[in-house]
Amino acid sequence: MKLKTTIKTKPSLSVVLGPFVGLLEKSTESLLEQLEEEAQKNRCITHFVRRKPRFFFSEEVPQREIPFSQSQWESIMNQLKVELDEEELEVALAILHQLDHRGFFVGDEAQIAKEFGTSKEFVEDLREFIMTELEPVGIASKNYEEFFCVQLRELYPEEPELCQKVLEFLKTGVGDQRVKDIATRLRLTPFEGEQSPYKVGSVDVILERDQDGWLVLLMEDFIDFEVREGEREEKERALRWKKLLDLRRKLLRGCINLVVERQEDFLLGIGPLKALELTEVAQKLGVSVSVISRLISNKYVKTPTGIYPLRFFFQRRSKGGYSREQVLRAMKEILQKHGKLSDAKVAELLREKGIELSRRTVCKYRRML
Structure with missing residues (x-):
């Protein structure tokens, strides 16, 4: 007798969540803002509760929004992925997250170096690479002088003295006709788009340790709502939100538990970070690497040794298995x-x-x- 075999495939998260899958990478604070807006206009969302314990107010982490449009962001990311390895890419992303709405770098290289356990010189080298090698040229410049010189070196590589002449003209108004003509062709800002405001958000996860073990607190654990009957479209959206919150809680807690298990020595201040890769966590949680990458974006963890981006705890494994x-x-x-x-x-x-x-x-x- 011939047996008929059937293969049951598990639907991907993009199918389960639809357009909501992109919300996995939002910080808890940003997610809540959108959920509150949804609750105000969706009659199927009822008994919405957003409790925020005072210990989540203890520290606030500035989170600047990337000032690029989605298409520009994808273009920049594609360029970086071709040129940089995973380790360099993480630092480059930290640099990009510290740009103002014009595309100028306003962050602290020393602080980025400290977060990623590297040198300030390494961060500066990456910033210069972004500034000179990516399109549009000049992103992550620190000031107008640097930005103008980058453009001039790109346009007139055989005339290094031109930078000083143009800067002198822009400061004093003194220069010949050619210098004036060249100055009119320069862009005034690296990114010529709409302003994107700065946002401030609380930490997303708190880790505490006592004699009984680790306490893991997720800000999302203090959010809840019910779904009631109503119009089909509104009810489906409410159910999607419910599924998204449940999934974020489950995956985020599973991810944090793996971080605590692997990085306990570092969290207690008695050892270095150990190797922990996205692929390893993805396999253990039964999701794709892209889902884990989304999940650990834009989230901060308060630990006994300080506040860190969740991505900080993920370290590439060398050939010998070391971080x-x-x-x-x-x-x-x-x-x-x-x-x-x-x-x-x-x-x-x-x-x-x-x-x-x-x-x-x-x-x-x-x-x-």
């Missing part, structure tokens, strides 16, 4: 013990410890130190 911080610590010990060594020699000594790195990667890590 970046573990590799940096091992390299630092080698350099302190042996003094000045070539990159090739450092790579050889790291290999003896089971850490496989190319000479080029050793050079990059040495700059971080």
